Amino acid sequence: MSSMIRLTLAQLAQKLKAREVSAVEVLDASLAQIHATEKQISAYACVLEDRARAAAKQADADIGAGHWKGPLHGVPVAVKDLYDMAGVPTTASSRQRTNWTPERDSAVVRRLQDAGAIILGKTHTHEFAYGAITPESRNPWDPERTPGGSSGGSAATVAACGVYMATGTDTAGSVRIPSSMCNTVGLKPTYGRVSRAGVTSLSWSLDHPGPITRTVEDTALSLQVMAGFDPADRGSLDEPVPDYAEGLDQGVKGLRVGVPTNYFFDPVDPEVESAVRAAIEQLKSLGAVLVDVTVPMAEQIIPVEFGIMLPDASAYHRKMLRGNPDLYTPDVRMLLELGELVTATDYLQAQRVRTLMQRAVAEMYQKIDVMISPTLPIPAARSGEEVTTWPDGTVEALVMAYTRFTSFANVTGLPTLNQPCGFTKAGLPIGMQISGRPLEEKTVLQAGMAYEKATSWHQRHPALVAAD
């Protein structure tokens, strides 16, 4: 069993296609792993065993009849509990959503099911995704620590080899933050590349659905299914979807890699900085051209993020906040009430500054193809901790530390990948961000793939994944 659950999605897909394993056998192995690890990591809001088994049997029948649908056919996956799935509660990990069961699938769930994926459960999130941790879940690398958030259940189960891919949503880093903490590859695509239809909103213009996997290739295969225009999503981009797996291993020779000289390394844990700078040097050794860049208006990243997200979230929750405020957890209720106190002119100023930043960043990208930075300034903190203290005595709220670097890609909408790039001496994962131009996910994935092929971080598994 352990050898099967540790396969990559791409490897498993070939075995399913060749009928070397059945979808039911794969499902059984995944369920066994989930049952074996759930007490330690608590990744799931619900496990849909009966539905998944019926889907797996159907997949076996289809593949047996010669109707293989593609790499996700028969593959166990999970979705964050913000994605609607007809007949299954979307709790958003909130008491506000008790007895809230959608009648229709979200666009992503529909696409996954059409591709033959076996959705075997829904994963925990921070309540309504409004936080950078996932209080219910634990980090597979150290269950005393947070897996990050808000897609923490998804990253935890992928890292623990419960499933081969899980979806997340990313409004201020919520795909990349848990991916960095759990040693998974997580992609926040370009804004509008993946439909938000049927996904509970946190902020309409900052939300990005995206996949979390264990390798870059698996992310490319997952994005292939998830991406595409959807008229049901007002922000969806009507742009062609390229073949993300084609040319994935073409390398980085001549690729211009931006290395920020401001903001993104200030302050950063020395072990994180060392790992990310070593990764940059690795890319250089593979043929990339390093270019120092000054990120424009960097001091405005968090103000713009907060200036938009706070009022957006409060507008979405307007009725619930007035009707049943006591059903929220205290931290989320506080944020929603604060959003009511931001004026309309401040909200519009944030949008205008965002436009200026977008233009300035576009100019910066004339000199580079991708930019690399740490995903997080620190590794995963212990569950329950709320602040970190820097060597100079500065105390920083963890929610600020976790979102300080990731918010850049939400504000600009740029495709950004978390790529595992090392471990601390204490054995905690470290990730780096690779940010590309709008709709250039292929470039981002190619850079990640080149680095991944040259390193072995992605081959490490937490101790709760049994060895052969």
Added chain:
Amino acid sequence: MLQVPVNLTPETSMNRSPLTEAGVRATSESVALGLPSERMALLAEAFNQMVLPALQQLDAVDAGEVQPAAAFDPRWKGVRS
């Protein structure tokens, strides 16, 4: 090349006062938020710690004639790779 009319002028930014308990009361009552009175001071404190610095930072930008977009579009129209 794009012309980026960014003008950071923190020295001339408005001096924004911290939000007071009375300010929270006026706002929350005007939008029928229904906050209990003991919550007003707590919210004012949280706002001044978490939100005010961000708004002050936004104050420092002269956005000129830039209009807020009707909907966010991440594409850089007219920008060549």
